[in-house]
Amino acid sequence: MLLALAALVPSVVQLAGAPVTPGLHQPTEIVPPTASEASAGRSAQPSSRRRAQVALPRSVPVRLSIPTIDAQSTLIPLNLNPDHTVQVPPLTNPAQAGWYAPGPTPGETGASVILGHVDGYDEPGIFYHLRDLHPGDPILITRKDATTTRFTVYRTEQAPKTNFPTTKVYGPTTRPELRLITCGGTFDRQTGNYLDNIIVFAALAGAS
Template sequence: MRKWLGGAVLVLVLAGCSGQGEEPAAGGSQAPLSTVENQAAPPPAKGVTSLPASTPTEISIPKIGARSSLVPLGLNPDQTIQVPPVDQPMQAGWYGKAPTPGEVGPAIILGHVDGNKKPGIFFRLKEMAVGDEVSVSRQDGTTALFKVTHVEQIAKKEFPTDKVYGDTQGAELRLITCGGTFDHAAHSYKDNIIVYATLVPPMS
């Protein structure tokens, strides 16, 4: 598994996903304002479609009517992955220590299901299905288009670390939010909704 993963293997859930009107759980700090340094991905294998590194700026998911700029996210002191501000539930963020969307490897984009008694940017993420498209605009002016290959809901305590963060042969994308039953004691949902997608080769 790549060095960029670092301590993220310790906690791989959106600890800051709060419910309607609830306070965020520990680990849900605001994303930093500066861009997180990205570790260079290895060169793609022969015949693999990919794009050079470029900071993602916006995500668009037509199927669920989701569109948001992207703020960079890193790790909290306790090694949980940072999440976008809960008081801005429509804001999505990208994990800046992973490959950028379009590079070989799994790019990671996180978003809240809700917050401040309002739906979040990924409120309808569970509706995604195989074949749906996700586009990510990049700082270099290109757009990385991805097609969904798999959607799963899984308990946070069973988060599939290797499947989500492990090396991939091609350019892939992971969209992650909270779901399932809300645990009022923990101020967090019990499950994660994870969408897996692969890069669509650009038209020649």
């Protein structure tokens, strides 16, 4: 079973043991912003009292590490399908995470988005424990330029796919931010998809 797409985001998780329906998704006409578009507006997120981190130049992310939930993966680029839905990592390898390549890279001004499965083919996915993250937890992204960016979680959210917070996830920000997305909530056996998305919001805390 493939992830269902909610609003404009892929539902990136499967229920272990559930039947697989290749290519199942909900089409959308909304396209996430590109890197330049995401860098142009104001941030809708709080924490203006925090000291802003200096944005980094563009560099492709190559590895993700979330120590709190013991999640590690290389990162593959994801683009848009012909119907304007966002691609998801291959379900044949649920431990693989991917990043939305048309958007900002981690460390650039804007919201960089990483997608991963919660499970698939009776195996836990890379984001199986994503719902367990809390404000203050670190997320590390290694980039092709050998820089390791460190993001700090400031909010988690569970949203129905029928009312996905598109602007909050893909919209412009005034600082470097990160979004992690997977599936969650109730599993609908008729459609073979979870009904909700789990979304983690994080802000750049440093780089080395």
